[in-house]
Amino acid sequence: MAEDLGRMDEEELDAPRVSAILEAVQAQDISRITALLDPLHAADIADLLEQIAPSERATLLRLWSGEIDGEILSEIDESIREEVIDSLPDSVVAEAMRELDTDDVVDILEDLDAEGQEKILDALEMVDRMAVEQALSYPEGSAGRLMQREVVIAPEHWTVGEAIDFLREAQVLPDQFYHVILTDPRMKPTGYVTLGRVLSSRRDVRLRDIVEDSFRTIDAADAEGDVAYVFNQYHLISCPVVDSDGRLVGVINIDDAMNVLDEEHEEDMLLLAGVGEESSISDGALETAKQRLPWLVVNLFTASLSALVITQFESTITAVVALASLMPIVASTGGIAGTQSLTVSVRALATRDLTSSNARRVVLRELGAGVLNGVGLALILGGAGGLLFWNIWLGLVLGIAMIVNQIVAALGGVLVPLTLERFGLDPALASGTFVTTLTDVMGFFAFLGLATVMLL
Numbered sequence: 001m002a003e004d005l006g007r008m009d010e011e012e013l014d015a016p017r018v019s020a021i022l023e024a025v026q027a028q029d030i031s032r033i034t035a036l037l038d039p040l041h042a043a044d045i046a047d048l049l050e051q052i053a054p055s056e057r058a059t060l061l062r063l064w065s066g067e068i069d070g071e072i073l074s075e076i077d078e079s080i081r082e083e084v085i086d087s088l089p090d091s092v093v094a095e096a097m098r099e100l101d102t103d104d105v106v107d108i109l110e111d112l113d114a115e116g117q118e119k120i121l122d123a124l125e126m127v128d129r130m131a132v133e134q135a136l137s138y139p140e141g142s143a144g145r146l147m148q149r150e151v152v153i154a155p156e157h158w159t160v161g162e163a164i165d166f167l168r169e170a171q172v173l174p175d176q177f178y179h180v181i182l183t184d185p186r187m188k189p190t191g192y193v194t195l196g197r198v199l200s201s202r203r204d205v206r207l208r209d210i211v212e213d214s215f216r217t218i219d220a221a222d223a224e225g226d227v228a229y230v231f232n233q234y235h236l237i238s239c240p241v242v243d244s245d246g247r248l249v250g251v252i253n254i255d256d257a258m259n260v261l262d263e264e265h266e267e268d269m270l271l272l273a274g275v276g277e278e279s280s281i282s283d284g285a286l287e288t289a290k291q292r293l294p295w296l297v298v299n300l301f302t303a304s305l306s307a308l309v310i311t312q313f314e315s316t317i318t319a320v321v322a323l324a325s326l327m328p329i330v331a332s333t334g335g336i337a338g339t340q341s342l343t344v345s346v347r348a349l350a351t352r353d354l355t356s357s358n359a360r361r362v363v364l365r366e367l368g369a370g371v372l373n374g375v376g377l378a379l380i381l382g383g384a385g386g387l388l389f390w391n392i393w394l395g396l397v398l399g400i401a402m403i404v405n406q407i408v409a410a411l412g413g414v415l416v417p418l419t420l421e422r423f424g425l426d427p428a429l430a431s432g433t434f435v436t437t438l439t440d441v442m443g444f445f446a447f448l449g450l451a452t453v454m455l456l
Helices: 015-026 031-038 042-051 055-069 070-075 078-087 092-098 102-109 114-123 125-134 160-167 195-200 223-235 254-273 286-313 315-321 323-349 359-388 392-422 432-456
Strands: 153-154 179-183 189-196 238-242 249-253
Touching: 015 031, 015 055, 031 055, 042 055, 042 070, 042 078, 055 078, 070 078, 070 092, 070 102, 078 114, 092 114, 102 114, 102 125, 102 249, 114 125, 114 432, 125 359, 153 160, 160 195, 179 195, 179 249, 189 195, 189 238, 223 238, 223 249, 223 254, 286 315, 286 432, 315 323, 315 432, 323 359, 323 392, 359 392, 392 432
Parallel strands: 153 179
Antiparallel strands: 179 189, 238 249
């Protein structure tokens, strides 16, 4: 991704600066807006556009549209990117797109409708347009969409001197690159050399003699998640992408791979919370409600299961009124324990630390932790409950229910996402709802069931 690390003296986007910018926007003071925005990094300007209200954003874009460049567009959150592009003059969008590498253009196009995509494609040079269209021909979420076509290639028989001379004389080079990729006559990558090794080696050294041990390739059809895993697992900074015949078609750099990791982590967090994987702070109230309502409705039905269990023990609760005040404690501790286990499990599945080969050990570990936590809570809450209500049997019921619910929570937190993974579903999808329902239902059933047997 075309990205400038920024100058050390660049200013940050703080609250006073945002207020000053909005005042300048309201006054339509273009010179003041420019003076306030020019020192900011593109990412900070993108943050500003995401944070302000739609009406303020529209006014700012109208007054300052000529300064919007490709880097800013690539940093803007996808939830408002199309709105921003539609607000800009065609000439500004065209110039901004020409500044970007193909991977950044593809990333922007993915979030636009057909009309918006055609508008941007028309602005590109023919060579760039063909490269972008070829990237778009790969499946969404694949390495082919993520890669950039701009690659530095050298024949595998070249020396360091020949490579340096080539780099110096090249008319066009990628904005960012970390390796010189070596290829055979069939354009199949055979290794790569870091720029540091090139610059520190003698001119007569052959490139094939200083290739990196970390060399590997990624298939253009591989999923983005697999790409991010490879980068994270093997500490790569860039990786060649090949087609089905093994020929070089592009390269993926570490910044793009890390963006995928961030997006997957964010998606998991949103799905676990049941707020929709595309939720954004810039969404309006109606859009936010539409994303959250389905999960709230699902939770309404699952919560009804807990209510159904409680209604089966009305006579018990009537006879021992103290049970009503203790039930929330059982549900709360079970829910927290389930969330703890679930969070660790979903993350481990995402990073592939939890696999079928070690699932049994992890389940047994969670079972052991559940037993130990349950015993600890049973001693504390069971003893406190018995003393508070002067009823040792009530304390015993509370203690046993705690142990049962902690075991259920620990096992549910790992088994629910494992089951979803086995059926090809996202482990974060609805896991929180299922685990919470499981701990509530089993917690109430164990607590009230034991109370019925032991207290009546």
